[in-house]
Amino acid sequence: MQFRLEKRREPSRFMLYATPVAAVLLTMLLGGIIFSLIGYNGFGAVREIFLTPLTNPYKWQDLGVKAAPLIIIGVGLSIAYRANVWNIGAEGQYIIGGLAGTGVALATWGMTGWWILPLMVLAGMAGGMAYASIPALLKTRLNVNEILTSLMLTYASVQLIYYLIRAPWKDPMGMGFPQTRLFSEAARLPTIIPGTIVHLGVPMAVLVGFIAWFVMTRTVFGYRMRVVGAAPSAARYGGFSENKTIWLAMLVSGGLAGLAGVLEVAGPFQRMVPGFPTNYGFTAIIVAFLGRLNPLGVIVAGVVLAITFVGGEVAQTTIGLPNAATGIFQAMMLFFLLAADILIKYRVRRVTHQASVETA
Template identity: 85%
Template sequence: MQFRLEKRPEPSQLMVYATPVAAVVLTMVLGAIIFSLIGYDGVGAVREIFLTPLTNAYKWQDLGVKAAPLIIIGTGLSIAYRANVWNIGAEGQYVVGGLAATWVALSTYSLTGWWILPAMVLAGMAGAAAYAAIPALLRTRLGVNEILTSLMLTYASVQLVYFLIRAPWKDPMGMGFPQTRLFADAARLPTIIPGTIVHLGVPIAIVVALVAWFVMTRSVFGYQMRVVGTAPHAARYGGFSENRTIWLAMLVSGALAGLAGALEVAGPFQRMVPGFPTNYGFTAIIVAFLGRLNPLGVIFAGIVLAITFVGGEVAQTTIGLPNAATGIFQAMVLFFLLAGDLLVRYRLRRVSKAPARGVA
């Protein structure tokens, strides 16, 4: 007796968008059980991670700040994944974007002017796009899988951060700590709500997602991304170049990751430090899929994942949950999401093996 996967009829829109909700609910239930079995307050862990950031008004500002980079990077990845281009190195591109913006901030340290922040943003986007161009070049010229190259380049970017903040960019007044000097006022993002940490990058993230949604649904570029990703043979017949699409997808996703990096280093960090690589790029992969590769869905998915970041920090101080708990809950969300997609689109069918016939 054998089993095989059989494709179901096209699932309804309700099923497609109900799966992410079910994935979050299952994560909460199973997470409570698992952490209870290993000796923690499982119910309390779920409460602190998923509910406290929503019920505590003081934590709402943290949600906005954490969600902004996830939304921006997740939007870029959703565009690339729509085109079937698997950029896994958004974390590295985010880091390079932050480094490029830092270079501008340090180079203009003694200057003032409104143009410094836009220059940092442009440098961050350009630097990250150039970094994303490496996997695109290797894919289109040599046929090298972009999953491996983009992922490996992430670790190179992290080592570059460590080198720069320990040698050429090290703050001479930093008492030996590996970090750059604090940015000048002109190189810092302004807060938009007095008395909070909510900076200008939060509304920028929403605008980026809305613009991306419009472009993906109302432009030839968006149509090209969708067609190449879903029907490559039809795309070639229609005149869309696969290599050109790969380049566009990698450059756009890389540039948006660099935008997030530039806004982060100019906003919450205000200097380059060893802790700048925060795994936003990897978490944004979950955001993109949880948002159904739709920029509007990415906004809500970014908020959900930001809740786990903020709630994880709360749970560490209130019930002593380890830092790794946040990653466990995020991984469970992705697992249940992918499993749900598989069950919605396929079913397991039992196949009886026919007996072999003898040769006369």
């Protein structure tokens, strides 16, 4: 007797959007049980991580700031993944975007002018696109797997940060700390709500999500991404070049990751520091899948993952939960989501030996 996976008919829209909710609920339940078994207040941790950021008005501003980069990067990844282009190196593109924006901020340090911040944004997007073009080139010219190349380039970008802030970009007045000088006022993102840390990048992230939704559902570009990802043979028959699609997907996802990087360095950080790599690029992979590769769903998923970041910080101080707990909850969320996808798209069928012989 053997078992095999058999594909079900196309899952309903309700099931597609109900499974992310179920994944979050299962994460809360199992996470509470696991942390209780290892000696923590497990369900107290679930309360602090998933509910306190929503019930405490003082944490709402943190949610917006944390969600903004996750949404922007997640939207870019959702577009690439729709086309079956697996950009796993968004963290590296986010870092290069932040470095490119930092370069402009340092070159214009002490200057004033409305043009400085837009120039930083353009530099950040260009930096992210340039870094994403490396795996795109290797994929289209040498058929090198973009998963490996984009991922490995992430670690090179981290080392580039450490070099720059310890040598050429080191703050001469920083008392030896590895960091750049504080950006000029013209190179910082303005806050949109006085007395809070909510900066201009937060509404920009939501706007990016809505623009991406329109592009993916109402334009030829979006149609190309969806067709190439869903039916490559039909796409070739329709005249869509696979290589061109790879380039477009990588450049868009890399450019948006770079945008998130420059908004982050010009907003919350206001200088380049060793702690700039915050794993937003990796977490955005969960955001993209939790949002069902739909830009509007990514906005909601970005807020959900931001809740775990903010709630994880709260749980560290109130319950003494380790910092790694946030990553554990996020990993469980992705695991349950992928498991649910398999269950709604496939079913396990028992095949007897006799049936197998007759089929042969």
